[in-house]
Amino acid sequence: MGSNSHLQTLSNPTTLVIFGASGNLAQIKLFPALYELLAYGHLPERLSIVAIFRQSSAALDTVMSQVEVTMLRQHRECDPAILARLKSLIRPIIMDSTNQEDYYRLRDMLDGIDHEFSVAHQRIFYLAIPPSIFKPVIACLGAAELNKEYDGVARRIFIEKPFGSDLASARDLIDSIKTHFEEHQIYRIDHYLAKETVQNILTFRFQNPLIRSIWNRDGIDYIHIRALEKIDIEGRSDFYESLGALRDLLQSHLLQLMALIMMDAPTAMESHAIHEQKNALLGAIKLPTEPIDEFANRGQYQGYREEVNNPESQVETYAIVKLGVDLPEWHGVPVVLETGKALDHKDTSIEVVFRDRHNIDSGRNTLTIHVQPDEGIELQLTAKSPGFGYETRPVSMNFSYNTAFEGKNPEAYERVLFDAIAGDQTLFSTSAEVLACWEILEPIIQTWRNHNSIPESYTKGSEGPVGGIGIRKSVTT
Incomplete structure (x- = not known):
């Protein structure tokens, strides 16, 4: 990266x-x-x-x-x-x-x-x-x-961001920009991609033989990418009313993280080669064939309408989507993208759950890439407990940026400005990637809009709406 x-x-x-x-x-x-x-x-x-x-x-x-x-x-x-x-x-x-x-x-x-x-x-x-x-x-x-x-x-x-509010507006914005600037001049900022842990994803995947050899459908059971917040919208009513959770985070940050987690190895660790593989992966993401409400859900925390002074607001503060990738190496591996406000805990992370598909009775190992608040990587294994018996329990191996490296880790916007001056587009979204992300979610956006879908209510400080919890558990249990 x-x-x-x-x-x-x-x-x-x-x-x-x-x-x-x-x-x-x-x-x-x-x-x-x-x-x-x-x-x-x-x-x-x-x-x-x-x-x-x-x-x-x-x-x-x-x-x-x-x-x-x-x-x-x-x-x-x-x-x-x-x-x-x-x-x-x-x-x-x-x-x-x-x-x-x-x-x-x-x-x-x-x-x-x-x-x-x-x-x-x-x-x-x-x-x-x-x-x-x-x-x-x-x-x-x-x-x-x-x-x-x-x-x-x-x-x-x-x-x-936001780079548009739907597919049509994104195309219009891209066309307007390209009237005056060429693609090599355009830098679309996604500060998540500038975080050290995110930059480390490709290195972790492709330069560690142990990880690389099992990073496919044979070793991975499912992937859960989430950006959960305890805070509410904190007075940003105009901004949030114009977007909602799906457009604010899931369409941009989480789909970009999914691309990095599942893309093929680039021919070189440089901007063009990385974007080429990211775009190929985004183009292979498919929605399930069942009805949309079985793989996508949106919710709104109680009290939101009063905060934004709009008693009729149907803007979601929570969104979850289950996706798949139409590539042989990822066939049958579900990916859950989840984001929300006013939930029971703060957590931005990527959870990769391993299971031997050839031995369904085997246990699971979980690899968690923590993006924030504490950047690092955690691997959960099964180990024998001390003693004369053979009882086992999960144990964790942890890597933390704060303790593993000396010196100061640059903040995301420091890296954004560094790369701005250096002219390095690796950490910035291309026009093709922006459009691909909107194309993936456009059927969901249109269905919610055309059917006048009402977000499911949930209590502040909870896990989220019942429908969203159900979609998550359908994959993770």
Whole structure:
């Protein structure tokens, strides 16, 4: 999944343009990540950060104060000298992101940076803005020719999910982007893929002969990929009402994790080869043939409608889907994708359960890849208990990133920004992958929409709706 070696050697003169610099994403994720990269000496020597604000450049002081608060809340050191250095790299500009004339001022500012350093800078446009204005911002960048690459100097655009709300809107968004940017310029961010444990999946699978030899239908009984939260929507009513659980997490993060867990070995551990195999696996994912309510369920926790002030809301806060893969090596292996809010515990993990299909009386071994909160890998085995008898019990072997490696593991957005500057697309979704993910779930989305499906109610702090628990248990027991 790429190497960390390039993180020490980034040298391309770079201008990072952040749209939405005063928003939560920038304040809580992007600027703290830039602080860490600066603190550890991983940023290019010639780096300028253009922060786009709507109203007042004084907002920069507020942003920097929020960065400090965020880091302290996360129990991370915040050195005032490094924070001051970061602030010195930032050049604020006041502009309306939907006003074309303002983009000519932005272009003049970027050209002035190149002239100031007497060298052309690669330009990275990071859209930390609502999805509703992606298209006008991209169109304005194109009209101002800020998408044009000259003399091999890169122009890249970075887009946060959601990448559409269904198959049709995803196609429309992709077509709009490709009107102005080519595929090699487009970076669609899935921060889950930048987590260390996720990056380690392919290494774990393909560079350990013991694991590689049993990673197929002969050794694996089922796979359960989940992103469960104890918290509710925490006031994000507008965002959640526009998406729901299926679109927010299952369509993007969980299907991407499924692709990494089940794809064939790439010809090389580099971006093009990895994406080729991911796309092939996504194209082979099939829905079961039985009625949709037997393999897909959605729920809504009690009290959600009051939180979003919409007594008629039919947006799901929980979704579960059972899938299969139409490839010989995976025939008969069910995969459960599950996500939800306000559940009884927090857990983002991939559970791979092994069983000898040629000996149905044999026990099971469970391999769990923990994505968060504690990144690592756990293998559950059966062992004999001490004593004169032959009683057995499950035991665990644990690998933790926090204890196995010395030094600091980069946070997901640190890796996102590293790869943005390095031009490495390995951890970003391609257009083909985005469309493939929507195509898989489109029948479910359309059925729920056309049949006016009402999410099943569940209690906060529970396992989820009864129907979802039933689908899970149909595979896991």
